[in-house]
Amino acid sequence: MHKELEEKFRDRWPLWFRDLYGDPKVTCMAWGFAHDDGWFDLVWGLCEAIEALGPDEDFKVEQVKEKFAGLMFYVSGGNEAIHELIWKVECQSHHICEVCGQPGSLRDDRRWIRTLCDYHAIHTPKFVPMGAEDEMTGSIRALIQHQKKMEDFLDRQEKEEK
DSSP states (O other), rough: HHHHHHHHHHSTTTTTTTTOOOOTOGGGGOOOOOOGGGGGGHHHHHHHHHHHHOOOTEEEEEEEEEEETEEEEEEEEOOHHHHHHHHHHHHHGGGOOOOOOOOOTTEEESSSSSEEEEHHHHHHHHOOOOOOOOOOHHHHHHHHHHHHHHHHHHHHHHHHHH
8 A cells, every 4th residue: 555545544543553664573564554555445444443443552453464365454452343343344355456446356367366346457467477377276266265155154144134
């Protein structure tokens, strides 16, 4: 994420993001948010929702990144409600383009699997070296199955809430 967007988080929640650009020997936030700008609104909304739940003083964001085409939001502190909220938002990220924030889907036709909209799936490099497709096939298929299980779980939970 661009630095000016990252700094908005630190300005709004200085205690949570106190390690942003800190010592890499001490914090994973030394490198900032390791994902594209398209998830800015998603992460901002998550932070606002966490704020509404009233985390304790020790709550801190440890790392924010993309992993396996989804958002990973690691924290220390917080309660079960906060951790459940984080998990739901991480699941939602699998449907939001990491580049622009529009609806997206998992793209497994590239060296680094990503969640992208149709436009960015076409206009971002694939970086697939020769022979890499065979190495990645099993991992990608497992990820797609895991994503489907998460979607099914969220659908069931949404129906139960109604």
